[in-house]
Amino acid sequence: MFIQGKTSIPQFLIQRASLTPDRAALFFEGSCWSFEELRQMSLLYAARLTRCGISRGQLVAIQMHNCAEMVFIIHGLMMIGTQTLFLNGRLTDCEREWQLQDAEADFLITDRETESKAAILTLSSIRETESQPFSVRREMNLSETATIMYTSGTTGRAKAVKQTYGNHVFSAFGSVLNLGLRDNDKWLCAMPLFHISGLSILIRSVIYGSPVVLHRHFDPKLANQAILTEGVTIMSIVSTMLSRMLDELGEEDYPKTFHGMLLGGGPAPMPLLERTTAKGIRVFQTYGMTETSSQIATLAPEDALRKLGSSGKPLYPCQISIWKNDREANRNEPGEIRVKGPNVTPGYLHDRGKEAFREGWFYTGDLGYLDEDGYLYMLDRRSDLIISGGENVYPAEVESVLSAHPDVKEAGVTGISDDIWGFVPAAALVLKEGAVFKQEEILHFCKERLAKYKIPKRYIILKELPRNASNKLVRKELSKYFM
Amino acid sequence: MFIQGKTSIPQFLIQRASLTPDRAALFFEGSCWSFEELRQMSLLYAARLTRCGISRGQLVAIQMHNCAEMVFIIHGLMMIGTQTLFLNGRLTDCEREWQLQDAEADFLITDRETESKAAILTLSSIRETESQPFSVRREMNLSETATIMYTSGTTGRAKAVKQTYGNHVFSAFGSVLNLGLRDNDKWLCAMPLFHISGLSILIRSVIYGSPVVLHRHFDPKLANQAILTEGVTIMSIVSTMLSRMLDELGEEDYPKTFHGMLLGGGPAPMPLLERTTAKGIRVFQTYGMTETSSQIATLAPEDALRKLGSSGKPLYPCQISIWKNDREANRNEPGEIRVKGPNVTPGYLHDRGKEAFREGWFYTGDLGYLDEDGYLYMLDRRSDLIISGGENVYPAEVESVLSAHPDVKEAGVTGISDDIWGFVPAAALVLKEGAVFKQEEILHFCKERLAKYKIPKRYIILKELPRNASNKLVRKELSKYFM
Numbered sequence: 008m009f010i011q012g013k014t015s016i017p018q019f020l021i022q023r024a025s026l027t028p029d030r031a032a033l034f035f036e037g038s039c040w041s042f043e044e045l046r047q048m049s050l051l052y053a054a055r056l057t058r059c060g061i062s063r064g065q066l067v068a069i070q071m072h073n074c075a076e077m078v079f080i081i082h083g084l085m086m087i088g089t090q091t092l093f094l095n096g097r098l099t100d101c102e103r104e105w106q107l108q109d110a111e112a113d114f115l116i117t118d119r120e121t122e123s124k125a126a127i128l129t130l131s132s133i134r135e136t137e138s139q140p141f142s143v144r145r146e147m148n149l150s151e152t153a154t155i156m157y158t159s160g161t162t163g164r165a166k167a168v169k170q171t172y173g174n175h176v177f178s179a180f181g182s183v184l185n186l187g188l189r190d191n192d193k194w195l196c197a198m199p200l201f202h203i204s205g206l207s208i209l210i211r212s213v214i215y216g217s218p219v220v221l222h223r224h225f226d227p228k229l230a231n232q233a234i235l236t237e238g239v240t241i242m243s244i245v246s247t248m249l250s251r252m253l254d255e256l257g258e259e260d261y262p263k264t265f266h267g268m269l270l271g272g273g274p275a276p277m278p279l280l281e282r283t284t285a286k287g288i289r290v291f292q293t294y295g296m297t298e299t300s301s302q303i304a305t306l307a308p309e310d311a312l313r314k315l316g317s318s319g320k321p322l323y324p325c326q327i328s329i330w331k332n333d334r335e336a337n338r339n340e341p342g343e344i345r346v347k348g349p350n351v352t353p354g355y356l357h358d359r360g361k362e363a364f365r366e367g368w369f370y371t372g373d374l375g376y377l378d379e380d381g382y383l384y385m386l387d388r389r390s391d392l393i394i395s396g397g398e399n400v401y402p403a404e405v406e407s408v409l410s411a412h413p414d415v416k417e418a419g420v421t422g423i424s425d426d427i428w429g430f431v432p433a434a435a436l437v438l439k440e441g442a443v444f445k446q447e448e449i450l451h452f453c454k455e456r457l458a459k460y461k462i463p464k465r466y467i468i469l470k471e472l473p474r475n476a477s478n479k480l481v482r483k484e485l486s487k488y489f490m
Numbered sequence: 491m492f493i494q495g496k497t498s499i500p501q502f503l504i505q506r507a508s509l510t511p512d513r514a515a516l517f518f519e520g521s522c523w524s525f526e527e528l529r530q531m532s533l534l535y536a537a538r539l540t541r542c543g544i545s546r547g548q549l550v551a552i553q554m555h556n557c558a559e560m561v562f563i564i565h566g567l568m569m570i571g572t573q574t575l576f577l578n579g580r581l582t583d584c585e586r587e588w589q590l591q592d593a594e595a596d597f598l599i600t601d602r603e604t605e606s607k608a609a610i611l612t613l614s615s616i617r618e619t620e621s622q623p624f625s626v627r628r629e630m631n632l633s634e635t636a637t638i639m640y641t642s643g644t645t646g647r648a649k650a651v652k653q654t655y656g657n658h659v660f661s662a663f664g665s666v667l668n669l670g671l672r673d674n675d676k677w678l679c680a681m682p683l684f685h686i687s688g689l690s691i692l693i694r695s696v697i698y699g700s701p702v703v704l705h706r707h708f709d710p711k712l713a714n715q716a717i718l719t720e721g722v723t724i725m726s727i728v729s730t731m732l733s734r735m736l737d738e739l740g741e742e743d744y745p746k747t748f749h750g751m752l753l754g755g756g757p758a759p760m761p762l763l764e765r766t767t768a769k770g771i772r773v774f775q776t777y778g779m780t781e782t783s784s785q786i787a788t789l790a791p792e793d794a795l796r797k798l799g800s801s802g803k804p805l806y807p808c809q810i811s812i813w814k815n816d817r818e819a820n821r822n823e824p825g826e827i828r829v830k831g832p833n834v835t836p837g838y839l840h841d842r843g844k845e846a847f848r849e850g851w852f853y854t855g856d857l858g859y860l861d862e863d864g865y866l867y868m869l870d871r872r873s874d875l876i877i878s879g880g881e882n883v884y885p886a887e888v889e890s891v892l893s894a895h896p897d898v899k900e901a902g903v904t905g906i907s908d909d910i911w912g913f914v915p916a917a918a919l920v921l922k923e924g925a926v927f928k929q930e931e932i933l934h935f936c937k938e939r940l941a942k943y944k945i946p947k948r949y950i951i952l953k954e955l956p957r958n959a960s961n962k963l964v965r966k967e968l969s970k971y972f973m
Contacts, residue, residue: 013850014656014832016807025864026803146809149832173497176807180663184698188670214806215667320509323697324499324659326629349497349632367496381508 015146016176020046020082023213031218034237035075042216045082052076053083054138056116059128063088063144065113066155068125070094070103072118073200073223076130078209080116081200085153088144092155092167093201097398097458106157110167110356149173155356156203156297158399165404167356170203174300177349178207179214181322185305186241186291191264192217195233195242197225198397204243204271207301227255234261241265245272245397246279247429249290253282260286267291267308272397273385273429280311294318294383298369300350303327304383317382324348327383328368329376341376341386345369391482393422393430398460400432402482405463408456409434412449414442419472420463421485434463435485437471444468465489498629499659503529503565506696514701517720518558525699528565535559536566537621539599542611546571546627548596549638551608553577553586555601556683556706559613561692563599564683568636571627575638575650576684580881580941589640593650593839632656638839639686639780641882648887650839653686657783660832661690662697664805668788669724669774674747675700678716678725680708681880687726687754690784710738717744724748728755728880729762730912732773736765743769750774750791755880756868756912763794777801777866781852783833786810787866800865807831810866811851812859824859824869828852874965876905876913881943883915885965888946891939892917895932897925902955903946904968917946918968920954927951948972 016022020042023032028043040048061067067089071077084091092110094103100121107115107125115125116133147153154170194212196219198205212219220233230252233239244252249268267289275283275292283290289308295301304327306319321327328335331342345368354364363370374387393400402420409418417437422430438444446466453462473484499505503525506515511526523531544550550572554560567574575593577586583604590598590608598608599616630636637653677695679702681688695702703716713735716722727735732751750772758766758775766773772791778784787810789802804810811818814825828851837847846853857870876883885903892901900920905913921927929949936945956967 015850016832017809022806026806176663180659183666183671187672188666189672190670216806323505323509323699326500349499367498 014149014173016149016172017146018086018144019147019210019213020049021086021143021145023216027216030216032212033075033078034218034220035078036223038075040075042213045078048075048079049082049086050143051083051138052079052133053086053143054141055133055136056080056083056128057087057141058136058139059114059133060126061087061089061114061128063142064090066090066092066110067114067116068092068094068107068110068112069201070096070098070115070117070119071130071201072096073196073205073221074118075221077118077200078221080133081206081209082213085147086143087141088147090152090155090169093206095157095201095398095458096199097460099454099456099458101456102458106165106167109165110155147172149176150353154206156201158297158401166359168297168352169354169356170297170300170352174350174352175207175210176214177324178300178302179211181324181348181350182207182211182302183215184323185302186266186269188215188217189240189266191238191240192266193220193238193240194218195220195222195230195239197222197230197248198243199224202397203295203297203301204397208243227251231256231259234265235259239265241267241269243269243271245270245394245429246275247396247427249275249283250279251427253279253286256286261288269293269302269305271295271302272394277315280315284312292318294385296371298352298371299325299346299348300352303346303348303350306382310382314378314380314382317378317384319383320381321346321383322348322350325350327377330368330370336376338379338381339376341374344371344373344375344383344385346371391421393420393432395422395425395430395432395460396428398458400461402432405432405434405453405457405461408453409436409449409463411456412452414438414444414448416442417472419469419480419482419485421482421489423465423486423489425464428460431464432461433465433467433485433489435467435469435472435488437469497632497656499632499655500629501569501627502630502693502696503532504569504626504628506699510699513699515695516558516561517701517703518561519706521558523558525696528561531558531562532565532569533626534566534621535562535616536569536626537624538616538619539563539566539611540570540624541619541622542597542616543609544570544572544597544611546625547573549573549575549593550597550599551575551577551590551593551595552684553579553581553598553600553602554613554684555579556679556688556704557601558704560601560683561704563616564689564692565696568630569626570624571630573635573638573652576689578640578684578881578941579682580943582937582939582941584939585941589648589650592648593638593640630655632659633836637689639684641780641884649842651780651835652837652839653780653783653835657833657835658690658693659697660807661783661785662694664807664831664833665690665694665785666698667806668785669749669752671698671700672723672749674721674723675749676703676721676723677701678703678705678713678722680705680713680731681726682707685880686778686780686784687880691726710734714739714742717748718742722748724750724752726752726754728753728877728912729758730879730910732758732766733762734910736762736769739769744771752776752785752788754778754785755877760798763798767795775801777868779854781835781854782808782829782831783835786829786831786833789865793865797861797863797865800861800867802866803864804829804866805831805833808833810860813851813853819859821862821864822859824857827854827856827858827866827868829854874904876903876915878905878908878913878915878943879911881941883944885915888915888917888936888940888944891936892919892932892946894939895935897921897927898932900955902952902963902965902968904965904972906948906969906972908947911943914947915944916948916950916968916972918950918952918955918971920952 325348808831
């Protein structure tokens, strides 16, 4: 029955396997698992993880790259009933340790040989562990936290987003109402599973009963091949990936059964849209973030050119409004984008960032407006966020690392445009008196403390950083130094 | 955000009209309304009803037959935020008054000229009322009661089922995961909107953004025409309707774009399934009831012959189990069917029938079993329920009316099979000493007190009724007298 606070739904994978056991669930590097086989493999990994000491209610971190075993472990942990913390596979040891400690993780499951203060379970050790019976979760409460993801690596502003089972269910519901559901649907996941863009594909797959084709990492040739010859009908993507796929595709065309590209990470540039239109490829441009458990707005392909640059309208269970000076903005008036919906996180771990949640709305910090027809246009990412090849880079986090270098007095970081990655970080440094800039040394310093995609690709030395009247760093003004 | 107890979603129709204003929403007798037009019409009716005195939180009854205005009123009442009580259009005045009083209805909206103790608003008077501005509901809490439907007409066992917004949302979600969602979907509603089978089509339409073709009542020729020439792709139906449509269809075939028939009201007989199979018509056999806000289990067409007589497997958010002697039954072992899911009612009005809700499960009273593959087979309807042409007839209610007749000492009612209606009620009477059976008089007596479909079609006179050791009437044994 539906009584709020008590509403539960059957365990995602167990229910799916009991309804459609023989349907294909997962394709990975030449192997295929049905939903029943996926259930069995996930149960096996859950039983091994139980023997390793993992039990219901614990907080278990995963740092892995896409592979079938990662899928088994994700579902296995849900069967046990842990809260699963997804670590970006590209974090440095230093960043990872910070997140593990901050989240108070009980275990770290990883595919690499490493050392950690947390209890480590490597993939190879898990494989060799015997099974131990455990109490399989049959139902999940919708308000239970299923997954956790940090929005940045370290620093005081790092916030870990909690995603509940209810969030995931309503995200899948909103998406299906928007994209439809056909018998032949087959989703290509070339996004990392540690991102909400990748993880949500996996969860939609078991809820919808349609298969996922999982790639270890994004490769334009392999991605095209999956669409051309392996029956993939839909794919999640960011602009840079799409552009590389079109380059690789050349004169070929996707089959008519290909439904389209779900494009996140900011609006697609006009020339790219023109190329996809010419090719007859449908592009669904979306707006979303970790806090909204995947998309919260999507632009229909028929509006892609008419509403160029827009992220479309909210998903059915969601609302978007623009907030300015403590009131709702008028149409076409820019302000802060705020969102509401059952797919929006109930909050951050340790109750951080509470000020972003007011009266049921989440204030994204992103700037944008709604046009006269209610279409969302994003003007600027929150907190000067730099999106580099689909990864979020927070300037403040990078600045905090740079400032810790003995030669650096102050640092300002901004995004500069890049042909491959869309944007990359670039740094303006103010050196301490007498210090000399040694780029190699700075790079080495960063490499130990920052995931590779966060390390500034260009540097300039300034006498002072541009600041506004209240002495706040104006990062936008840094851009001119890199033109 | 998803916090249980506080989760809200946008108002169904207002959200749909803001997302896809120009899509077709409703077809009725040659007219068509887009979602934006439907929103405007519903707002107009809501504003008129406001002027009539209807306001948020009230309990408003509707007794109408299918028509476009009924749709405007249903959505209009949701915009105001009433609890809407759906009265069966075939109830006698006497039955209707009982329900209005029992539910403590504030208003009765009706399309007929009648008298009532409740405040009556006739359709013609509403049409002539001026608009009055009101505070339009923008969001609905998922735990709010949206609709109410009685499971029987009167008597002590009459229970009014509350359906929340959450119930309707999860019902639509479970259905879309089962039936899919295509761009050309168009649902024919020839079921009464006062039944959950009809109402749920209307609600799915605004949630999915796909149109409904509404018929005033079921007519096999018009229904076939809608499929053959008006682009209808799916239809909700019961066996007797399907059989009459096939008779009328003759040698013609439905177009390939026709998706299938959602068949409720008990399993389809074998010859009917063979006819549909021969015609290439997909039939989705379902199990559901007012308490589950439409379907809760469905049999996939590919299993229709292999699992003959089964109602299939639960919808994705739902669970079904068989309960016997205070434990879960084994596979193939019959017992009481119990169901669980976010589409299941939180309970009956006035807290009646609480004993049917235990530990999150609703005990349906229906008998059935799950086979070794988890497919549900229903053996017997709860409480000797008779389903006659899709309408529920409760023997106890009919017996109570018969027993009130001055000539009748005792009455027993059972269902006997009927070529057109599947089953019809039949009565065994024990007369008072010296009384003589006058069928015309009994029929007249019933007609004043019972909806037509509840009136027994055949009668026999017995010296005593068959009773078991504890003196309980054994209705099944009555059947033999009518063979």
